[in-house]
Amino acid sequence: MTAVDTDGWVRTSREGAVLTVTLDRPDQLNAQTPATWAALKAVGDSLDDGVRVVVVRGEGRSFSAGLDRSLFSGDPATAGGLGQLGSMPAELAQERIREYQAGFRWLRSPGIVSVAAVQGHAIGAGAQLALACDLRVMTENASLRLPEATLGLVPDLTGTSTLAELVGYGRAMEVCVTGRPVTAAEALTWGVANAVVPAGELDAAVATLVAALTAPPVGAVRETAALVRSAVRNTPEAQDAAERAAQARRLAELAGR
Template sequence: MTLLEKDGVRVTADAEVATVTLAHPAKRNAQTPAMWRALAEAGRVLPGGVRVVVLRGEGKSFSAGLDRQAFEPEGFEGEPSFLDMARGSEAELDALIAEYQEAFTWWRRPDLLSIAAVQGHAIGAGFQLALACDLRVCAQDAQFAMRETSLGLVPDLGGTHPLVNLVGTARALEMCATGRFVHADEAERLGLANLVVAPDELDGAVADLSAALLAAPRNAVVETKVLLAGAAGRGYDEQRAAERAAQGRRLRDLAGLGD
């Protein structure tokens, strides 16, 4: 079932699994503000029964990052150019970037598990979009790079937080400041990739992982995701208390005593 198809984004759903596809292969799925709005809308059109969301890119690349037209003085038709953004007030600039970030924020919702299926290039905004997901399954030809600093910018689409959580501050700084490519084998060693497979095995590996994620009861998975997501911000005793509270809710639910 097709839920959305606009501005280089296609959303389909089959029972408990939805697929969000970047569908502009002629430009290696380069991203635009219109695509970001469509990606934000994708999170709003998902049926309540969806538990797993797969993010993929058509063609040889997952996403080559921001469409370079954004750097042209005229920018995109109907969109503020980078120069226009710079001339605006701080409040206007902040609000515009916050709007763009919405495309990257919903993938870690507690009621969903998201998987980025990455092949070829995942550069800049493409890297940040892959980082927005809970899990990443990569083809052996996957290449990640955070090129914003090389362009005089910073990663501003929500990617810095998960990157630091996955690889640590020093490694994240080195990757961002140099803009170098991180290939699939290194990504797996660093924890950026949960699994690396041959390119022709990518779809099958994602389908297998989706099935495995659906095997457990939804409420238990939701509680576990929330518990793990908050662990880094809690002390040991606080985390133990959070575990007790979550388990209490689960036991009451299993006993038919939930709200």
């Protein structure tokens, strides 16, 4: 089954427990707009309990080159543009950005593991979409870049927290402030990429990873994913308690209670 959002250029298809979300604007290198983020949020809102893995892809030669150029207009009349946001009262601008962030944050929802399949450029919003996923498979020619600071802006689509979790304070600071690209080789060394493969092997590598993610019992995967996510923020004591509670639930299920 395939569904297409023609306004946001987002296409979805599902095969069993695996949902694939594709940015489908290859002629514009999958540049994103507020309609894209609304479409992504709608996908997250529509998830059902049968989905175990979400794969995020970009059609064509690049994952996503970031914001559509039209959004850089300083004209307050440009819908969704930076000028329009800048002309709003701070509270309203923040609420609008919060809505945009919701198109990214759901990729770490309870019950799913998300995988970004990244080829070519992943810039700005594109990099943050890849970072929003739990795991990333990148092609050898791929790179991630967060250039917002060099444009007088900040990464605001959940990118700072997800990057810092992955690479630590120092590297995240350097990448976010300088805006330099992170190559696939660096991403692999830093733990941002789980695998780096030739461009022609991306589909096969993602399929292999998805098969491994869906092989264990669903309950065990969901509990384990929740524990790994909480581990980066919990105190050791809180995490120990979370592990105990999760294991008790798994044992009770296995015992038929």
